[in-house]
Amino acid sequence: MHPAKSIIAFTSLSGLGFGLMVLIGLGLPQVMGWPALVFGLLAVGLAGIGLLASLLHLGNPQRFLKAFTQWRTSWLSREAVFSMFTMMLFALHIGLLFFGIRLIFLGYLASALAVATIVCTAMIYAQLRTIPRWNTWLTPVLFLAFAITGGALVTAQIYLGLAGSALVLVVQIAHWARGRRALERSGSTAGTATALGGLGTVRMLESPHTARNYVTSEMVNHLDAARAKRLKIVVITLLVAQCLMLALLPITHAVVAGTILLHLAGVLVSRWLFFAESEHVVGLYYKG
Amino acid sequence: MAQPTLNTSPKVTDEIRQTTCYMCACRCGINVHLRDGKVSYIEGNRDHPVNKGVLCAKGSAGIMQHYSPARLQSPMLRVGERGEGKFKPISWDEALELATAWLAPLRAKAPEKLAFFTGRDQSQSFTGWWAQAFGTPNYAAHGGFCSVNMAAAGIYTMGGAFWEFGAPDWDYTKIFMLFGVAEDHDSNPIKMGLGKLKQRGARIIAVNPVRTGYNAIADDWLGITPGTDGQLILALVHCLFKARKIDLPYLLRYTNTPFLVNQDAQSDEFGLFLRDDNGKELVWNRNSQSAVAWDTPDASPELQGDLTVNDIPCKTVFSLMAARYLADEYSPEAVEESCGIAAKTIRRIAGELARVAFEEEVVLDRAWTDWRGKKHDTMVGRPVAFHAMRGISAHSNGFQTCRALHMLQILLGSVETPGGFRFKPPYPKPFEAHPKPHAKAVAGKPLAGPHLGYPRGPEDLAIDSENRPLRIDKAFTWENPLSAHGLMHMVISNAVAGDPYQIDTLFLYMANMAWNSSMNTRETMDMLRKKRADGEYAIPHIIYSDAYSSEMVAFADLVLPDTTYLERHDCISLLDRPIGEPDLMGDAIRWPVVAPDRDVRGFQSVLLDLGARLGLPGMVDDGGAPVYKNYADYIQRHERRPGIGPLAGFRGDGRAKGRGTPNEEQIDAYIENGGFWAEHIAPEHAYFKPWNQGYQDWAVERGLYDVQLPYTFNIYLEPLQKFRLAAQGKHALKPPEHMRDRLEHAMDPLPFWYPPFGQTDGFPLHAITQRPAAMYHSWGSQNAWLRQIHGHNPLYISAPVWNEHGFGDGDWAKLSSPHGEITVPVARMDAQNKHTLWTWNAIGKRRGAWALVEGASESDKGFLLNHLISELLPPQADGHRWANVDPITGQAAWYDLRVKIAKVPAPSGLRSQPDIEPQTSPVAAPPKALAYGKNWI
């Protein structure tokens, strides 16, 4: 897929925002008054910016309200609905916290909804059988791990942050490892795509158009393997550094801030790769 | 939630107007849908005989052509240097006065100083008539660089040719062999026909170095080495002779195979037919054991034997054929290496052709009478059909190869019989019924007859007593005697060299001669720019009519902008290239279905205006007033022979067919009828046309002929032997010494194969082009939709060459020929002959042309092979340079090109080389986005 900035921003920032909500809803940390408001605004702000960024991706953003209607079948619609519910409930929770009222049940509910929202976001991608790399339970796990770790770092939950970072590292590597042969294992080939596989090795001789089109610009991969590998090393290095900092360095504001930056960088590169490396089966029609 | 309600009957159109497509020369009928006066949709006309409702990609893209930003807006006068593209707009009056001022003195003193050449326009009977009235011998259309080998071989051999002048009997053919065709002029009919064959499960065999398009859907593909089809065909002939799978009755009845040929090697008539006192060719009658005229009733001609008639040793044509084609040099084993087709495959194909021809006869229950008066209860045919086009004709051995193919068809008895190949009226028409060439210019006078024709022998050449060519293109000379379509490809280079003489004005119509239709494109551009010592251009005046901002426009001094095909009257006439099909005669019109929104005029009307200003005979009355208001008026009122005009339908009172007085309401009647007229041939007249009494009667009645024309097929082509005798010094006319060997060699009266000319040493590979179905030469690139399909063209390289040179995706190659080199992007393709490289034709464009903006892929990556092809062969030992053509017809030998290849680093900017300097665009900048149809939502 074309790694659109708006989508990367959407998934990364809203992930962080909703991750933050998960933690705060769980009472990690237990904040009240102004700090609650600051955390709350930060969480809603990140989620909101993410969601707004996703609007940029739309051809007709003015109709976005329609996206709330199809929650019965559509993960994207569910994501929209859940994110709104979550943000509303979370805002209520923060409002009450600001005034010193903690309804534990409400917090937990907001957390649960935030988790659901993150899962919905991930499921938008994980549901796609057309993109075997994404079409795995590892995708929501990865999204959740990134989001909650981010939330933990922002709220300076060091142990959770450390555990999370380690989990992200593991899941990320697993996701990549599985991804490498995902298309191959899916059983789809240029042969099945064209139903000509029985005749021999199928290779596109001529593209239907020499000009570009939506499908080729949006869904046919152009990422070369060497670049992908370099970027994976970057993500791994960031995650390892993040773990090491949390495990070995004295916890100061600067160190926490540093890990947050590393985390953000890691999410962005990982997401960029997630899209850029996705390998949609439609690419089989264009395989030379 | 409910499903949205949908209006499934939305409005489609305000009005449909029916006319003829001109996105190519195929002549399909179209329904043009108009909304708010704009073209909204174009579909095929279901009633039209050519396309029966279907339409190709180009036809459907007509909207984008009609509204192209490259359309010229008004007459223009050059202000910059030639080739720069700098013009100022002028009025039509100024333009026509200027043209008159240039041309009138030429006509008065030396009409040959005007060279008037046209491209694939469909008004050649009209433009030819104009040029004849002007008096210049220098007129022809594109046929010489196109496929004259095919046309001339067909007409000389069997009185009709492939092109779109005949067609396989798609309904009955059981095996169809296609030689060297990518698209052809019968674009849609061939596709429809192939579809029919597929539906019936008939076998299709494709002979082509490349397996794309039609060749890709063939059941069997023979990836032949370019230029060797003659070997393959004659090997098939060899096998058929050996196996005695030849239709002898057919040969006896319909061909000159029983004719007696003089075998006295000393005689000046060696190789000519024996004739009686009436000039009738003789055959040996088995009944009377004597020589009689071939058409003697009840004669039973002998087919073979060494005979002596009137003391002249002679043989039948058939004997000569058997002697030649049974020889081992024609065996499959002898040619397999060279042509790249395994001997066993050739034998299998011969077997299959023979099996189908002789064991699966088609018998139609239609009684008919032949011209001898003999009645036949049924029509018996051999369901093997062939079609071929430029793949075999665009070679320097093309004429003989095309003849070989016709011989094969005839040996199998499959021409004009059910399941075989069929002529479309006005064909069949033997070469004897075509005019001879006329080329003698007389100051102030029209030419004595049509320019182009079919020479019968050396006496019909267009040369003076010193053997000097009368025509600027050297057509009908010893160099290429049977150049029935002229040699448009030699005009610029000859004129600039002043050989055979200098001209003053080059007047071109609808041919992009500064680009894709010329060999040696870059130097052709230099020639057009070339100045003499006195600072005058070597070709002092160039007038050009185009409708769009082509490369050629930039080289014109005076540009006469044409309308688009939807804005003008045209006539697709039986005098030219009509819409006939094997079962019908027909013709068609174009008419202004939308009005022009620019200061442009239909070229034919402009030509009539110019003709009237010049006072050309036929165009002005005795008082000097114009005879015709415009082309539409001409179409209705002009008579070529009494009762015969440009359109055959709705003549006289509106009911006369073929013959009849002019009808002032004829065009309206055509419009009413869907833009065309067609009359079906009675089923019992629809086959065996050259010999079918009923057909012949009908053809005379309809004005296709003035007298009946039954004839025999010329497997042995006597006119060639006459030239050969001349080359041997046995004719009153003597070719120059240095031309004799080649002439003698090429002018074999029986088909044979020789290697294509040109240097091959050091150039191991062949390079050819193919027409893409969705592009028409250079016109297509201005089309926003089509250019998305073919915006650039890689050079396709066969797997062995690809591997040998270590090519990879995205690589570039330098391709060199004996003449030049180009650097181009490459791609791999396995399904092609291993010695062959190919690319799509005419995709590359000059920067600034066609209203394309900087960065257009056509100019960046796109390229032409033409830079590698010289219009002249390398000098011989004596310094003489032959034109790069077939020695018999002058057909441009595009596909003789030999090359070598080397991998090179990608050129800077990924631009293919040569990267010709840009031309200034004479039209406004194009829009940056399109959303056609927005108005109608």
Added chain:
Amino acid sequence: MTTLPQHTEKKLGLVIDLDTCVGCHACVISCKEWNTSQYGAPLSDQNPYGGDNGGTFLNRVHSYEITKENMASQVVHFPRSCLHCEDAPCVTVCPTGASYKRVEDGIVLVNEPDCIGCGLCAWACPYGAREMDADAGVMKKCTLCVDRIYNENIPEIDRIPSCVRTCPAGARHFGDFADPQSNVSLLSDKRNGVELMPELGTAPVNRYLPPRPRDQIDILAPLLDTEPAQPGGLLGWVDRMLERL
């Protein structure tokens, strides 16, 4: 309406004959010209006269090369458009309900006024059959010419898709797969019509007819007897033939 109908009365779709398709792109352009002024937004083109040009098409024709050891390579032309899947993932992923499958005939459509242009349906389609129009920002796809096939403003004979009507080779067929006796069902049965990427469970309605076996002449054709055992060789044969005439 992103819930797929349990059942559609008809299953309209196309049969595309890969044995016959000559790759001429006629269907591509005919589709473009019909649809650019009919159903929904026009099919726009970007940079139509410059470099990096592009545009929306609902039907595109690829060429594939097929290689196999000891066989001549072959080329197959391959038109690609929406297959109107029975289990259309493009429909269920749509957040707005713009994408839907019609109950009456199974045609999969985008109701453009509802489309936010999120692109997800295109991601969900394995076949590249959906293209977002860069000008209108809505998703475009083959409508199976729903505005032709029932259109009372055009003659009955023309109530077929534009691409089918135009195809010069007759490689495209339109009909109802729910009816086992329809032209398309019979053709698909006879010629072993296949689905594309069945492994993805989309249950496409359109069928592709595979190319018939190629290059069989060496196996199937008779070997010509070039030395027939007849007295007198060719001359004798000719003599006997002429006697008989």
